[in-house]
Amino acid sequence: MKNAALALGLFTASCGLSSLAWAETTPTAPHLSTSGQGKVQAQPDMATLVIDVSTTQAQASQAKKQTDARVARYFDFLHQQGIVDKDINAANVTTQAQYDYSVQGKPKLIGYQASRTVTVTVHQLTKLNPLLDGALAAGLNEIRSVSMAVEHPEQYQQQARQAAVNDAISKAKSLAAGFNATLGPVWSINYQTQSHEAMPMVRMMSAKAAVADTSADQTYQQQKLDFSDNVDVVFTLNTHSLGAEPGDHTPPKNP
Template sequence: MKMISRLLIVTLCLAGFGVYAGTPDFPHLQTTGYGEVSATPDMAEFTVKVVETTMTAEQAKQTVDKVVTDFLAQLKEQGMSDDNVSSSNLYIAPQYHYPKSGQPELVGYRASRTVNVTVNQLPDLNQYLDIALNSGINQVQNVQLKVKEQAKYQEQARQAAIKDANAKAKSLASGFDKEISGVWRIDYNAPNNQPVLMRSMAMDARAESNTYQDSTIVIRDRVDVIYKLD
């Protein structure tokens, strides 16, 4: 028991030291800066899926494979690069009926495959979606508008976050009759969230070809800063 108690005391001391070591022992203030940039999307990614249920696994496989093969062939005919298309492996699962009494009854097999497509020219998005549906694809799972120069907009959002943090720090310091004498610590984690679509996609019925209007995405960033005060 004495040994356990000593180990516990040592552990608590070390933990306390770690907390103390991470806290500045001088006057300071901490701010969080936020930045965001609005951008007009110029490309898109979408995911479609074909799902079929038949009496046998072989029938389900053949039906799904044929739909995906036809879709991929039509994409290639339209000049779509293989690098912009990826398809999943076939997934087959037995389907059962569960009566109130008795054993489950096998009623068929469900097969599915998904296809991911990157569209480098946003005006072509509707065309490729139409091709998917006409090929027998029966589910559109996700359509995401994006920008090609993501890194450029992310840098702009980051610089806006830095300016925001500095502005808040100066305002707070001035309000308490203090001055900022430097930066003690900067905490930054690259955001892993996707840009946010701020307005819904709408079709322009007046145009001869379908276009997207009022579509804006917002790219955000943040930074945490601890400043030294005089």
């Protein structure tokens, strides 16, 4: 009967793991290696707007002054909408000479362009569309991106991690039971910090879906965010049900 236990010691049920990677983390006693995955979806409750503004004038100072004026108008609008200064970032400006290359020969200087980027964190998604409209009304001429997020991502990451742990335990129990064995203590855990998937961009509904009684605010669909995690675990095995003597974990002899 000992031979059966020794033979089982050579068996490793691996889910997505190479034997070489686990060579230094697996016991010589009967054991089982498995991997668990977890995934949790979250409804976005905040967004980040990135909006650009640029103007071109004959002088760089004039271009900057006009660009600053547009940003200042948008700041006033944001404050009226209840957006606080800590959720606004526009501390940047660039100026660049503009040339006309249409005529052969030496490029002709036609002016200077001043550009700024305004980043706004929105904690009330019902304000999303009004803030975008307000940006365009203030003269900010390019909406670069609208990305969704959650206020407290760590709680969803923890849920995904626990789901991965539960998945690993469930797989291990099922595999052990299939060989008339039971799980012993955990031998090792291999874990690397995971992160949720990239923040999705807001997308517009199709013209067909946007019926006449649908408001503009409703046409912005809030995609869900995915949080995933995984964990690799090595369990020792109790193999007395196969006929081995209880506590017999003698490592297999080299041939």
